[in-house]
Amino acid sequence: MLRSCTAGLRSIWALRGRREGAPRLSMDLQPARRLFSTEKVIHKDWALPNPSWSKDLKLLFDQFMKKCEDGSWERLPSYKRTSTQESEDFKTYFLDPKLVEEERLSQAQLFTRGFEDGLGFEYVIFKNNDEKRTVCLFQGGPYLQGVPGLLHGGAMATMIDIALGSCTGGAVMTANLNINFKRPVPLCSVVVINSQLDKLEGRKLFLSCNVRSVDEKTLYSEATGLFIKLDPEKSST
Numbered sequence: 501m502l503r504s505c506t507a508g509l510r511s512i513w514a515l516r517g518r519r520e521g522a523p524r525l526s527m528d529l530q531p532a533r534r535l536f537s538t539e540k541v542i543h544k545d546w547a548l549p550n551p552s553w554s555k556d557l558k559l560l561f562d563q564f565m566k567k568c569e570d571g572s573w574e575r576l577p578s579y580k581r582t583s584t585q586e587s588e589d590f591k592t593y594f595l596d597p598k599l600v601e602e603e604r605l606s607q608a609q610l611f612t613r614g615f616e617d618g619l620g621f622e623y624v625i626f627k628n629n630d631e632k633r634t635v636c637l638f639q640g641g642p643y644l645q646g647v648p649g650l651l652h653g654g655a656m657a658t659m660i661d662i663a664l665g666s667c668t669g670g671a672v673m674t675a676n677l678n679i680n681f682k683r684p685v686p687l688c689s690v691v692v693i694n695s696q697l698d699k700l701e702g703r704k705l706f707l708s709c710n711v712r713s714v715d716e717k718t719l720y721s722e723a724t725g726l727f728i729k730l731d732p733e734k735s736s737t
């Protein structure tokens with residue numbers, strides 16, 4: 501684990517070094533080209549391996565991709581911004597134009613995808629629709645540090661929220677999230693979040709998950725969540 505962490509850090513530093521040494525291309529781009537490259541970033545699927553992924557993460561990714569071959573599992577793509585029907589639903593219910601300026605909104609992106617490769621949240625989620633469960637493979641980078649050398653609990657909570665949410669499908673909001681942090685997570689290590697839908701009661705979805713090390717020997721956290729399907733008749737703002 502330690503070896504993969506340092507290897508991960510080394511490749512992150514290598515990437516940063518390259519980036520810092522390189523000219524800041526975006527400043528020199530013509531507007532049309534800038535728009536094109538922004539579009540490309542927006543439509544990029546981030547739930548795919550990049551050079552910062554540790555051996556552990558790549559290995560698990562390959563194992564789950566194999567499970568996808570017979571259709572029982574699927575890899576969920578992940579974008580900085582989403583143009584799916586689901587996000588349209590969120591806009592309908594929650595976006596009061598008075599609350600967020602149009603210009604600010606055009607800059608919006610999912611904050612877990614706002615870091616450069618390897619520095620923040622590296623993750624991919626696989627879903628088993630029949631079993632109503634997901635597996636999230638997560639490597640928290642050096643910018644997610646809390647206590648020195650350890651992953652910040654808020655970063656873990658964020659990933660738990662996303663992992664539980666990925667079990668729901670459709671337009672939902674987190675109403676309650678309850679986490680027991682049992683062991684600290686080493687920074688840059690890979691954890692596996694197993695989530696499942698336990699109960700559906702009207703608009704209420706009750707979910708639970710656990711967070712374990714790759715070798716499954718360490719139980720880092722356990723959590724439950726209540727998600728509420730949005731009611732099209734209601735607006736929260």
Ligand SMILES: CCCCCCCC/C=C\CCCCCCCC(=O)SCCNC(=O)CCNC(=O)[C@H](O)C(C)(C)COP(=O)(O)OP(=O)(O)OC[C@H]1O[C@@H](n2cnc3c(N)ncnc32)[C@H](O)[C@@H]1OP(=O)(O)O
Nearest residue numbers: 582586662665666670672673674675676704728731734736
């Ligand atoms: C989440 C997954 C997304 C899926 C993928 C979509 C694609 C998107 C793209 C990319 C993925 C990105 C993923 C990001 C994930 C981010 C998630 C978040 O960070 S969410 C922000 C934090 N959460 C809030 O800010 C909610 C604030 N709260 C509310 O807006 C409302 O309270 C809401 C919508 C949750 C419920 O309000 P009401 O008016 O619709 O419903 P009422 O009538 O109050 O409650 C319905 C039932 O639920 C119970 N309930 C509500 N809240 C409860 C609570 N905290 N504890 C227990 N019960 C509760 C109530 O008692 C009621 O129960 P009875 O039907 O009477 O049995």
